[in-house]
Amino acid sequence: MSNIIIGTAGHIDHGKTALIKALNGFEGDSTNEEKQRGITIDLSFSNLTKGQQNIAFIDVPGHEKLVKNMIAGAFGFDYVMIVVSAAEGIKPQTVEHLEIINLLGLKEIIVVITKKDLVTLEQLEEKKEQLLMFLDTFDFEIKFIHEVSIYEKESIEKLKNSLFSINNSIKQEENFFRYYVDRVFSPKGIGTVVTGTILGKKIELNEKIFICDSQMESKIKNIQVHNINALEANISNRAALNLQGVNINQIKRGDLITKKGHIRGFDGIDISFKCLKDKKLHHNQTYTLFIGAKKVEVKVLLFDCITTLETGYATLKADEKLYCIFGEKIILRNANDTICGGKVLNPIIDPMKKNQKRRLLEALDNSDFTAAYKELLDAHKKGLGIISSTQRFALSHERAIEFANELENVFVDVKELVIYPMETKDFIKDFIKIIYTKNTYALLSNASINLRLKWASTAFIQSALDELVNEDFLTRDVSLYKNSNIKEDFTKELETVFLHRLKQEDITPTAPYNIYDDLDIDRKLGDDILKSLTAKKQVIRLQHNLFIHFESLNKIVKEMKNIIKEDGFIDISNFKTRFDLSRKYLITYLDYLDNYSNIKKVENRRVFV
Structure with missing residues (x-):
């Protein structure tokens, strides 16, 4: 089925809501306040279907104080239906709505002159000519123009036929699902339901989604497209989504729903902007930002200017994170005054000169x-x-x-x-050269270097290693690299180095990884060397990460047995008075005594049997 979204625009009381009702029977002004005041206050949504064609209508308020609600709806439009009363012609909100949709980059418009029954043919032609002349000042593409009366069924049917001649959405399909929430409600026994317009790829039933603003994951329990249950909702569908595990207080109008991992939030974005005629953007002043269905206060920091600009670049700073993508259109307003429109250029703020x-x-x-x-x-x-x-x-x-x-x-x-x-590869090569120059017997793998340069991928490191091999600086031995000037196998030499190191550290040996890093050798190779020394009983493994030279262990055990002879027992307290060791070492050596048959543990003490 083809889907398009048509939004209304125009001055208050020019017949937008009545026209929608004449087209599809939908009563847009449904709240008590709307009925009492006789005006549309918030957005209303309805549709018109013919065969495999579906037209969704977003009817927006025309009152000057409700332009913010009009903007929230306009971000979802494919086409705009400009509604102008034949009796009144162009009025202030007609102009402002046209300016806003122009700023949002909406170029495809449909022109409907309503209330034709209230004027003569001559007056109707005059209003039509005035309207077309005014529209010429913009760069809109007018799909068609119709004059109608809701009391003249033939004119409404003619408009319907023209609307169904439009059969495609003009939205660019993105490579992931995006959806701005424009309404939130909680029907009894259903849970939280949100409505909005599908802006990116389709969403399917039971798919996982991510609410950016609240950083919550959820799942789609149910989808309705124009009040009909559906298995999926596609681009330009008006869709109601039933969210699993989301409280109605955890989501609001303007929140962005997408897939996890696609969009990060920042408290600032960079934009390009162009002000309306006779308007200027002031540096370091607060404005209201409209993006999608979201409205938020932002401070404008002009680029290369500390006064005012009519067009240029600016950074928008907010007290909350903004979730947007490149190319999104924005509107900036000051109170009830529309100042400018713009485009998101940089949705990810980087530290830059x-x-x-x-x-x-x-x-x-x-x-x-x-x-x-x-x-x-x-x-x-x-x-x-x-x-x-x-x-x-x-x-x-x-x-x-x-x-x-x-x-x-x-x-x-x-x-x-x-x-x-590519210049960063030279940094990696220099980093490796320093290691092998400082330690001739260094023996590292790609993984070992990656542990030190966590930001560099293994493929990038491998590229640097390959170049160092080609330059005859390194020689590859399976997965390890050694200095090309060293021809002999120095594994036995490394065993001697390990033993010497452990003997120096005596009864406070450091963790093996510290030794590996100090000696610039690969961790797997280091593990193999320790296994070999342990098998030869030259090194004793006390714990997972604690190895000691056998002579050092014999020495401390002898001293511990002397303590038992002198005091009748050994525990942490009297052990520490003789050896100022950390608790880790004290407990490890006490536990090692349990290996001797002539020593037993009584509560927290070790004694001779």
Whole structure:
């Protein structure tokens, strides 16, 4: 089934809600306050179906004080139906709504002149001409224009037929599911239900989802598309989702639902903006940001300016995390005054130098991702995650990898999804050279180096090791690398080094990994050396991570037996008065005494049998 979303726009009392009712019978003004005041206060949702075609309507309020609600609905529109009364023509909210949808990049419009029965044909033509002349000042694409009266069934049917001639959504399908919540309610016995518009890939029944703002995971218990149970909801579907395990107080209008791992939140975003005529954006001033169905107060920090700008770049700072993607449209308002529209350029804030940031924003503004990657890699010399391209550039992982492979002087780790500037490989090579220069008998593996350079992927490290082998600096021995100047097998030499080290440490030996790191040898090799020395009884293993030279162990055991002879027992207290050791060593040596048949444990003391 093809799905499109058509939103209404226009001045209060120009007949938007009455027109929707004439088209599909839906009564939009359903609350008591709406009925009493005779105006639409909040968004209302309905649909019109013909065969395999479905049109969803989002009817928005036209009152100047309710523009915030209009904006919340406009983010989901595919097309906009501009409704203008033939009796009144263009009015203030007609203008403001047109300005807002223009700022949001909504170009495809349908023009409906209502209440034609209240004017003469000449007056109708005059209002139509005035409206078209005004619309020419924008760059809208008018799909068609109709003059109707809700009391003239033929005009409504003609409009219906024209609406059904539109059979496709203009939204770009993203590579993951996104959904802004615009309503939250809790029907008795059902649990929490939210409504919104599917912006990305489809969502299916029983799929896991993630609520960004509350950092909660949930599952889709039920899906309804226009009040009908469904197995899935696709792009441009108006969908109600029944969320599992979510309390109604844990989610609100404006929250973003997506899949876990796709979007991170930041308390700032970078945008490009353009103000409406005769409006300016002030530096360091607070405005209301509208993005998706979300409304939040932000401080505007103009780029390269401390006064005012009509167009340019800015950083928006909020007291809460903002979850958005590259290219999303935004609106900034001051009280009831719309100031400007903009586009999210940088949804992930990185520490960057000012000149770097300017070049990055310019590249993003032109969708020049190659140049943007270059600037980001200059700031992320230890690697830039390709997975973040979903949010940074609204690219799929596959397309992001393609872009990465087209870049020059980079290493792309497709498995780990990380891009490294090639100059960083020189850093890794220098790091390795220092180890082998300092310690001629160093013997490390890729994994050992990765433990020291946790930010570097094993594939990137391997690339550096391969180059060092080709340069005859290192020689590979299975998975280990040794200095190419050392030709002999020095494993036995390392056993001697280990024994010497443990003998020096005496009764306070350090953990094996400390020895491995100090000697610059691979952990597996170190484990093998200790196993060999243990098998020869030259080293005794007391605990998982505690090995001692056999002479040191014999010495401390002899001293412990002397304590028993002198005091009649040994425990932690009298042991520590003779040897100022940590509790770890004291307990380990006391436990070792249990191996002797002539010593037994009585409560916390060891005594001779």
